[in-house]
Amino acid sequence: MTKLSVNINKIATLRNSRGGNTPDLLKVAVDVQEFGAQGITIHPRPDERHIRYKDAYDLVPLVVTEYNIEGNPIQQFIDLVLAVKPTQVTLVPDAIDAITSNAGWDTIKNQEFLTEVVAEFKRNKIRTSIFMDPDLKLIEASAKTGTDRIELYTEAYATEYAKGNKDAIIPYVDAAKLANELGLGINAGHDLSLDNVEYFADKIPNLLEVSIGHALISEALYLGLENVVKMYLHKLQ
Numbered sequence: 001m002t003k004l005s006v007n008i009n010k011i012a013t014l015r016n017s018r019g020g021n022t023p024d025l026l027k028v029a030v031d032v033q034e035f036g037a038q039g040i041t042i043h044p045r046p047d048e049r050h051i052r053y054k055d056a057y058d059l060v061p062l063v064v065t066e067y068n069i070e071g072n073p074i075q076q077f078i079d080l081v082l083a084v085k086p087t088q089v090t091l092v093p094d095a096i097d098a099i100t101s102n103a104g105w106d107t108i109k110n111q112e113f114l115t116e117v118v119a120e121f122k123r124n125k126i127r128t129s130i131f132m133d134p135d136l137k138l139i140e141a142s143a144k145t146g147t148d149r150i151e152l153y154t155e156a157y158a159t160e161y162a163k164g165n166k167d168a169i170i171p172y173v174d175a176a177k178l179a180n181e182l183g184l185g186i187n188a189g190h191d192l193s194l195d196n197v198e199y200f201a202d203k204i205p206n207l208l209e210v211s212i213g214h215a216l217i218s219e220a221l222y223l224g225l226e227n228v229v230k231m232y233l234h235k236l237q
């Protein structure tokens, strides 16, 4: 079975848009776990445009499932993760001004750096995962960093699947087979959705975890909309 870790960045985006505490990020994290999600993911970015560093601390007593913190391992991020001690840290090479994560690591070019960072987190008993495109050479190199897992960056799959190109799964299956041979655990995420996640999970051997945020929160809005509109109409009768 593949675990679902719900990324709550978008709840923080909505909260920050008004400056108050609605929606309440911490309550959402508690409720999402009560509804059955097996993990909570956050991706604090240096500009704190959604998740604030304080949120990462406030979530500690409330995340009773797997706590996954994603981000670019700049010193500020490393210090945060070492202080919070989540279950897992996912290393993502996102540029400071990127609108969202848009590439996996070049694990050949950054091998020494990643090896050091991975070792530091593992010394602190934090599981590590490296965000990766499904590139066999890079996946082979990722194993040399000592990481426990990789997270397959699924945007390309999601984009092609939406166009009807199911063959877009092939590089991911090949990548997963190699990762399995190398003893790497496999996570996946980015633009996974109710439309494309089942096919992905069916085809990828030993997919341990998916982290889903943007589509899941959007779908929750759509699926809840009719109910809430009706509740308002009822109050206004």
Ligand SMILES: CC(=O)[C@@H](O)[C@H](O)COP(=O)(O)O
Binding pocket: 007, 009, 010, 042, 043, 045, 070, 092, 099, 100, 101, 131, 189, 190, 191, 213
């Ligand atoms: C690592 C990754 O794939 C991202 O999906 C990320 O966690 C989402 O970040 P944003 O919510 O800032 O787009």
Ligand SMILES: NCC(=O)COP(=O)(O)O
Binding pocket: 007, 041, 070, 151, 188, 189, 190, 191, 192, 211, 212, 213, 214, 215, 216
């Ligand atoms: N690691 C991927 C993640 O946490 C969520 O990505 P998305 O569903 O917001 O694209």
